[in-house]
Amino acid sequence: xxxxxxxxxxxxxxxxxxxxxxxxxxxxxxxxxxxxxxxxxxxxxxxxxxxxxxxxxxxxxxxxxxxxxxxxxxxxxxxxxxxxxxxxxxxxxxxxxxxxxxxxxxxxxxxxxxxxxxxxxxxxxxxxxxxxxxxxxxxxxxxxxxxxxxxxxxxxxxxxxxxxxxxxxxxxxxxx
Numbered sequence: 001x002x003x004x005x006x007x008x009x010x011x012x013x014x015x016x017x018x019x020x021x022x023x024x025x026x027x028x029x030x031x032x033x034x035x036x037x038x039x040x041x042x043x044x045x046x047x048x049x050x051x052x053x054x055x056x057x058x059x060x061x062x063x064x065x066x067x068x069x070x071x072x073x074x075x076x077x078x079x080x081x082x083x084x085x086x087x088x089x090x091x092x093x094x095x096x097x098x099x100x101x102x103x104x105x106x107x108x109x110x111x112x113x114x115x116x117x118x119x120x121x122x123x124x125x126x127x128x129x130x131x132x133x134x135x136x137x138x139x140x141x142x143x144x145x146x147x148x149x150x151x152x153x154x155x156x157x158x159x160x161x162x163x164x165x166x167x168x169x170x171x172x173x174x175x176x
Contacts, residue, residue, distance in 0.1 A: 033061035033073050034173035039159045044091045046156035050112075050149055053170055063172075069110065069149040070172050072142040077175040080104055081137040082150055084168035086123060087158035093129040100155030104138045106148050115151075123155075131158055131166075139175070148172065 010019040020028045037053035052068045059066075061073050072078060082102065086094040094100075100123045105115035119138025134157060140148065150170055157168050 031061065032174050033063040033078075034171075035059045035064035035070060036169065036171045037064055038167040038169045040161060040167045042159060042161065044158075044160045044165075046087045046089050046091045047159050047168070048152040048154075048156045050151050051157070051168065051170070053168070055167075061174075069147045071110075072144055072146045072148075072174075074174070075142065075144045077139060078142050078148070078172055079137070079139050079175050080119070080148060080170070080172040082135065082168065082170045084134050084157040085131040085166055086125065086134055087131060087156045089156055091158065093131055094125055094155070095129055096125060096127060098155060099124045100134055100157070101153040102134060102136050102157070103151040103153055104136065104140070104148060105151050106140055106142065106146055108143065108146050110147055112147065112149065115149075 008021060009017050011017050017030055036057040038055050039051065039053045041054045050068055056064060056066065063070055063073050065071060086100050088094050102121045103117045104119040105112060106118055107115040118140045119136055121134060121136040123132060123134050125132055159167055
């Protein structure tokens with residue numbers, strides 16, 4: 001015998017909605033940790049090393065620290081992505097023959113004393129100088145309170161004061 005549960009919302013005993021099901025069967029999870037941050041300050045510039053992002057589009061669950069790292073509020077599988085453009089050291093077109101390495105690092109320590117790389121991308125440019133797309137994505141199994149950040153280990157990514165000029169965007173969310 002099959003059983004059916006007829007509810008519109010599933011809540012924690014404290015009253016927080018964890019899941020909503022609409023009349024068409026679509027499910028939303030409004031408290032699922034997620035963030036989107038981008039770098040728009042500093043004028044047309046090149047960035048490398050551990051990237052600081054200054055503009056937050058959303059931060060569900062307060063998992064983004066507001067500058068350069070994500071902190072997992074709960075243990076689980078998380079998905080991350082970065083979209084950016086390559087540049088040279090002065091914010092101009094990347095030179096023919098140049099390379100760029102981008103890592104996602106995780107660590108249990110907020111100062112990243114012993115980070116683990118869980119995703120990486122290497123781009124080597126051949127042909128004309130230019131601004132080339134660099135995109136990286138990765139999935140990590142994180143413990144509660146573990147951290148993730150972006151490291152441009154070699155080369156540079158482009159940033160510009162005008163948010164419409166293709167700022168680097170770093171996003172992440174809890175898969176489950």
